[in-house]
Amino acid sequence: MASDMTKTILDALSASDASILSSEAFPSVPSLNIKASLDRLASRQMVEYDTLEKEIAVLTPEGEEIATNGSHEAKVFQAVLAALDGLKIGDLPGIVGKENAKVGQGNAFKKGWIKKDKDLLRATTETIVDETRELLLTVQKTQTVPDAKALTDLKRRKLVTLQKVISFKIAKGPKYAREFVKEETDLTAEMLMSGSWKTAHLKPYNFKAKGAPTPAGTFHPLNKVRQEFRNIFFEMGFEEMPTNRFVETGFWNFDALFVPQQHPARDLQDTFYIADPVKADPPREDPPNDPHQIKTLQPTTTSSSSTSPTKTLDYKQYWDDVRQVHESGKYGSIGYRYPWDADEALRLVLRTHTTSVSTYVLHKLAANPRPARYFSIDRVFRNEAVDATHLAEFHQIEGVIADYGLTLGGLIGFMEVFFAKMGIHQLRFKPAYNPYTEPSMEIFGYHNGLGKWVEIGNSGMFRPEMLEPMGIPKDMRVYGWGLSLERPTMIKYGVSNIRELLGHKVDLNFIESNPAVRLEKD
């Protein structure tokens, strides 16, 4: 290494224990080179050093020229003196150069070294003292200018500039040695095998730099949040519902939930209808051996708390009862009182919520009504105009609790525990309207970061008009609540545009650098 000064420095220090100055010991070596070597040595405690900083006066190229060959006026004087019979003014530039002639002539006049005799210049003396040159020579030697006035003058005349110079005061360190031992860059298998590790010196590690980037696979941020929610549900004893049906019927998505057929949610503006295939069949039993059925839903498995025998579900009865509760009322309800259209119920839609799945599962539960907890997190579809907060697709988180004797205060109490698990500890509840829950409560949580109450979900008790046609007993109550997966994620990561979170426009760098999700922590 050409710039490696380590050996030179160690040698220079060997003479005595006194410190040395780099400006004196190695005046011609650039300070950067010295520093690099000093750092290597210092990191191994072989030397100690202080950095000294000072300003020195340095001659400019013009200053150097004067220091070597004399000032302009001296050159003019010498030329005039050399011409014994006087020098023609016009000849001067030709002899001393144009620049010298111009500046030097005036100065030589001022100093009284030459005089004008018609068109001739004549010397008035034999010897002169070239003060400028003398001064510059002193500067060159001492790297300082004797007084401030002279410095200002020389700087103005652009003969001298000031420069910062770094030098080092170097002393032996505790581990000083004359020789710099060869260093290994890493501990290797060969070193272990040969035993050379015992004597080897390892290059010190740079503890101020990052390590080598590690190639890593990653999960999508939204799925990381989804997993946190799934864990919360599992911790609270919930079973996951089968959501693997994007296409639903109007019946399961709306009618069975007591959403009237003229409800705005069923508009073409809000719901995706299916053109092909054209029309669904009325509700009926699932095909046998469907691998997507969840275990406790299968009639052969009886839950430990179940005592009553399993009923056979009558789908025709269910259909008729749903019709009746809409059309003329039943179960203590006056109904919506409109002619219910079977074709409307058989239209195929992309599910607008996963509550259609909850409906399907609760209907199964009615075969053997017992306390139960279900949840799902999956994609739903709305025919919305796409903007920063709306996509035609998003994920719905839905929870359902069925039990005898549930109270509204129990729902509130449950929500407090549920949301505390995601770090939200202050909740309030606002009366709201939803066609399939009564009471309906919007859940507001206090967001510390935003410093305000934000709506974080919807909840309620499913209406008797929804539950009783299924065969759920009148005194069994069912909580339902839901929230979107995207909204809490957007608030958490400060994402303002949903398209940066879901869909193909999401930045892979965002996916790859997104930290682990710990909902309870922040």
Next chain:
Amino acid sequence: MPTISVDKAALFEALGREYTTEEFDELCFEFGVELDEDTTNQERPIVNGKQEPPQLKIEIPANRYDMLCFEGIALMLNIFLGRQPVPNYKLVEPANGQLETIIVKEDTMKVRPLVSGAILRNIKFDQARYESFIALQDKLHQNLARQRTLVSIGTHDLDTIQGPFTYEALPPKDIKFTPLNQTKEMDGEELMNFYEKDKHLGKYLHIIRDSPVYPVIYDSKRTVCSLPPIINGDHSKITLDTKNVLIEITALDKTKVEIVNRMIVTMFSQYCSEPFTIEPIKIVSEHNNETRVVPDISPRKAEAEVSYINQCCGLELKPEEICKLLKKMAYDAKPSTTNPDILDVYIPATRADVLHQADIMEDVAIAYGFNSLPRSFPSKSGTIAQPLPINKLTDIVRVEAAMAGWSEVLPLILCSHDENFGWLNRKDDGNTAVKLANPKTQEFQVVRTSLLPGLLKTIRENKHHAVPIKIFEVSDVAFKDLSLERKSRNERHFAAAWYGKTSGFEVVHGLLDRVMAMLKSAFITGEEGLDNSAMSDSQYWIEELDEPTYFPGHAASVHVRIAGKELVIGSFGILHPTVLENYELKYPVSTLELNIEAFL
């Protein structure tokens, strides 16, 4: 949810006190409406040289038709605050005992068969009341009446017309009148053309336009009162000076026509010289048995169980206490004289949203205060926490793919027909994909049958990313399946895509091997025989595949044998350069896509 704008000063005057924005917000929150905006500190529009006074914009739940106007909001909040009892609405027949009549002709059955109505006598309008009257009709038209399709309202200065009225259905050519705020008389056809481009009315024309007959209401002198559901006649229009108002409401829906009638008369009868009185009218409609006197504004009697209410709310209120709370929500309720667990509840004509005792129970909870209810924690459950089997399997595959260094992406499920078929050099046989009927854009024409379009679009949008790009997704696609109730089924797929300067074919192949190994599926080939298959649940092998999606000779189908059954579960390969061109990708791409449901 409809948002109603009300004059702030007028509302606070009606409520008898000033509120700060926060205080009023709190009141709304407790009652279950939402203060959307207080315009006090905003720039407000200048109308007729005068700046609009501060407004409160209040969001009303979609089923509270009784709160779609200033009058209703003020009334319900005043009742809630205990400042006002529920008004005692009364039907008052005219002194001579002769009810005003609308005679319905049978031809209306062909287009809009129902009519209802009422008269408000000696009403006193001012500018604000008049505007509110118009706005309420507008809100009812938009919401309950579903853009006038189900119900539409016409209001008339009764002193300009003469009963008895007839509700008829005539060919458009035969109906001639000057529409509201116009000067020119036109017939039904001309009217349709005239309003075709009208920003406000144009959207309603379709309701009757193609019908051979249009509904029309005439007075006894053949003056056209209205052409429902489009427009009234100019002749009978109401003004600030109108004293007596005839309301006529035509409809397809029997229930909603009466709800609309009750909303209008209950809200605006307070401005009659004798407040809260309504003059009924007679509908003569023999052909469909709809002859009757309207409106019916008597409270509906219902029963509610004390035990049910207490049980749902988690309270132990006495019947009298419940009745007191119900009063705040506009009910008149009394403990039944025959059954101690029953309340006789009189639901006012304004509360069309009450269908079941569940609604009454909710109102008890609101009046009590949701946030004051005693809180508990439901601790009983018969379910044992467990994931859905397909999701558990999905997580195994996701974890393995991510551990192998691939990044998970989450594209959309809906895509264009081209993205799903043509761009992948695949043909649509018509029996595969679920197609949408009403997408707003071409981006959403079909439900994807493959995860590839989403992966390729994700790469297209991430070309700034360093190569190679290695991404995967485990999610559902959907297929048509006419054997099922919903005529479609989902299928869980795993797909991965490599994008780099070289094809990555072997890398994708390696990912397949890794995932199969983790699913305990052993690789078998003709030459080498079984690879560790004794330990395996299944075996898999690959066969060269010739499909236009892939580069010739560089694609394979993936076969498994599980429980003695052989299945093709997917394929992988280098994408054909024409596919790359379709997706605007400049480097080679290799993809893998599997149906993982075989491993359930």
